[in-house]
Amino acid sequence: MTGSTLILAHAGEGATWQALLVVLSLGLVVVAVLAVLGRVRLDQADDLVLPLAGVAIVSSLAPLASEFLSDWVGWAFPAGVVALLAILAAALTPFDLSPRSPFTYGVAAIAIIAAVALHQPITLAWHPPPDFLPIADDIEVAITAPADSGDVPAGELTVTVTITGGSVQSELLAPDQVPTDPEEAGQLAVAIDGQVLTPEFVEDCTVDAPCTEVTFPVEVEPGERVIAVEYRRGDGVPMTPLVTDRVEFTAS
Known part of the structure; x- marks a missing residue:
């Protein structure tokens, strides 16, 4: 992705x-x-x-x-x-x-x-x-793991993101492949401390069978860390208003 x-x-x-x-x-x-x-x-x-x-x-x-x-x-x-x-x-x-x-x-x-x-x-x-951006009606994203303000071991960390009112898949779609509903089969952009990552979902999420919850591993170094996610339309275009979530945690 x-x-x-x-x-x-x-x-x-x-x-x-x-x-x-x-x-x-x-x-x-x-x-x-x-x-x-x-x-x-x-x-x-x-x-x-x-x-x-x-x-x-x-x-x-x-x-x-x-x-x-x-x-x-x-x-x-x-x-x-x-x-x-x-x-x-x-x-x-x-x-x-x-x-x-x-x-x-x-x-x-x-x-x-x-x-x-x-x-x-x-x-x-x-x-x-x-006017050029797809409208976010009722879609929400939430990072359910790790917990906000929690403590986790440094190294490989499994992140879990839940999508409510929509779904995501793992491919960047061409504009003509985007579903009519921009809140379905979208993209999930991820960053740790502002650095954009390319996560690999554990789940098999496709356009025909998108996911409402995804997990993926990331590497975190010791210290105070921030994970942020943003839901985007399937071709990577941001929604309006932005659909985001973030958690802060300590890796030790």
Whole structure:
């Protein structure tokens, strides 16, 4: 089974990681503009430290406004990537970011084209409008083992997940294979401490015979751990609202 996007850093409205990308990207664009205006010097590698550190510090505040900042990811991210490459080129190569440099005009043109061309694909992949997402009516997922706030031995751990109001299967379906009801024969994305896993169900769960309860082994290291699961449509598309559960436990 394949779990694509990070569970704890989900796609869609209010995604904090998207807000972080937006602020990082806009910060890089600002640095590039300041370099063109002569306010920031980019003549050698050492000149990158202060502006990039400043961008990193400012971007740490992005989650505070993630509800609206995440909406800009389709525009900001392509422009930010172009700005980063331009900044690195200006500091590490003979290319010059200045008002009269052809390099500057080329960077500006590529940034605009990239933002316009990639806005829709990025938006659909990372930040789909609610109208594009399947509706979660009465489906719920619950991690029944391990217990929340419990203690377990480190090593191989068996996780049990119960699905109420729907079912899951172990294959990533093509869009034309998805059942009419998006709450049936769906996908279960799993992560431990934010790291997405590809679990193998003990049960034989298929499209024709999906499961309402699944178990799978995972490896856990000693310490405080978090397991999170998210139900998605059979082709991996998230539901709206998100259908998730998580437990925290101690492995020793």
